[in-house]
Amino acid sequence: MKMAVFLGCTVPVRNLSYELSAKRVAGELGLELVDIPDFSCCGYPVKSVHHETAYLLAARNLALAEERGLDICTLCSACTSVLTEVSRELATNEILLDETCKSLGMLGRQYSGKVKVKHFVRVLYEDIGLGTIEKAVKRPLDMFRIASHYGCHYLKPSKIYDGFDHPEAPESLDRLVAATGAFPVDYRTKKDCCGGAILGVDEETALSMARAKLDDISNRGADAINLICPFCSVMYGANQRKIGAGLNVKYDLPILYYPQILGLAMGISHEELGLMQNPIRPRALIAKIS
Amino acid sequence: MESVRRKDVPVVTVLDPKFKYEVAREPGGENIKYCFQCGTCTSGCKVAELDSKYNPRKIIRMVILGMRERVLSGDFIWLCATCYTCHERCPQDVRIPEVMNALKNIAVREGYIHPAFRAQAELIAGHGRLYEVDGFANEKRTDWGLTEIPQGCPEVAEIYGITGLHDLLSGGAGGKV
Numbered sequence: 001m002k003m004a005v006f007l008g009c010t011v012p013v014r015n016l017s018y019e020l021s022a023k024r025v026a027g028e029l030g031l032e033l034v035d036i037p038d039f040s041c042c043g044y045p046v047k048s049v050h051h052e053t054a055y056l057l058a059a060r061n062l063a064l065a066e067e068r069g070l071d072i073c074t075l076c077s078a079c080t081s082v083l084t085e086v087s088r089e090l091a092t093n094e095i096l097l098d099e100t101c102k103s104l105g106m107l108g109r110q111y112s113g114k115v116k117v118k119h120f121v122r123v124l125y126e127d128i129g130l131g132t133i134e135k136a137v138k139r140p141l142d143m144f145r146i147a148s149h150y151g152c153h154y155l156k157p158s159k160i161y162d163g164f165d166h167p168e169a170p171e172s173l174d175r176l177v178a179a180t181g182a183f184p185v186d187y188r189t190k191k192d193c194c195g196g197a198i199l200g201v202d203e204e205t206a207l208s209m210a211r212a213k214l215d216d217i218s219n220r221g222a223d224a225i226n227l228i229c230p231f232c233s234v235m236y237g238a239n240q241r242k243i244g245a246g247l248n249v250k251y252d253l254p255i256l257y258y259p260q261i262l263g264l265a266m267g268i269s270h271e272e273l274g275l276m277q278n279p280i281r282p283r284a285l286i287a288k289i290s
Numbered sequence: 291m292e293s294v295r296r297k298d299v300p301v302v303t304v305l306d307p308k309f310k311y312e313v314a315r316e317p318g319g320e321n322i323k324y325c326f327q328c329g330t331c332t333s334g335c336k337v338a339e340l341d342s343k344y345n346p347r348k349i350i351r352m353v354i355l356g357m358r359e360r361v362l363s364g365d366f367i368w369l370c371a372t373c374y375t376c377h378e379r380c381p382q383d384v385r386i387p388e389v390m391n392a393l394k395n396i397a398v399r400e401g402y403i404h405p406a407f408r409a410q411a412e413l414i415a416g417h418g419r420l421y422e423v424d425g426f427a428n429e430k431r432t433d434w435g436l437t438e439i440p441q442g443c444p445e446v447a448e449i450y451g452i453t454g455l456h457d458l459l460s461g462g463a464g465g466k467v
Binding site for chain 1 (some may be wrong): 333336337341356371372377378385389392395396403404407408410418427430434435438440443449450452453455
């Protein structure tokens, strides 16, 4: 299986260990991820400012994948939502496709509506499959309790994701965690948003949103929080100390990207998965495994 | 951007009864008229829980009443975290986050843009991405065995030109922002 990997804006600059571990694990599981250096921003951040621009940014990215005959595998959940939405509309609405192609033509590009988009973790869940993943596990992580944060755009709006998981009672990430041998921790605020989208508008509210989940997961005695979106990582990882400092609380909740969890279970070293490069260094976790 | 009208000032807003049709013509705003004010959106909204300035039910009511200026100039429309919880639960399929996007798109054309969103849009026009991938970032990527990423993406600026966003942001050709 071969797909174009869509890194987006945040991953290739701020979440290198996510990219590194995803590519490493994909390679082991027979999923070839092809880089397309000309990809730009997906369009999501401009959607609320100028719909048409966001649409055309997304369409151009789809066109680049189509030129190479590849479907798109995303690492960021927001990229997943806007690219999925546009790819589905262009695949079913000929008038819209015609209009979009006129604009793409001005850039010397064309698009026929063939590209499909899936989040990396959904590819693992649906296409690689839990059976294959379980077989690939060489070092079951049964010493860890891991709380998964689904985030928003990985699941919602559910209409564009063919109901692969339930938006009100999601289980794909917990099942993927269980497949590595780790214990999937259930918690009350599981479905809540990280607040990342309004960090620049109302920092206090955004950080309070992230804080509620940090409190909840810490109280449940989880060893780590499982993330699949770079912006959620900015909120729970990069901003974890800032949230704690404002409250005189010291959180020590490592964040892990799912491919890092899977990679560890597959017997890949923590160095190759970039664990120490994560925003919260998971020293205790590494000590426990080695 | 203008701040929201102070609460102690008596509000005599000029109503624009056609505002809801204007919103319904905007991509994402199509279903606004289906709203029957049940409040499911606000009751499940994590932002509303923490910040009373944001109340999606009330914003929709204001649109339907025709409080055009007040809605478009308010900073509250920029507070939707687009978590889509209300979108999933709305019994009338109003698609609230998309309605908020429609409102923000109209607001931008009317000269109101939140500075954080302006900054993002300008960064993307300049670098093709939200973050500049400079020589230092690429050096780190190469050290890690990851592919280099081109600095900048001129086609993105071209897109801004084609769609008119460039003019809107620079204030030229009818752009007010």
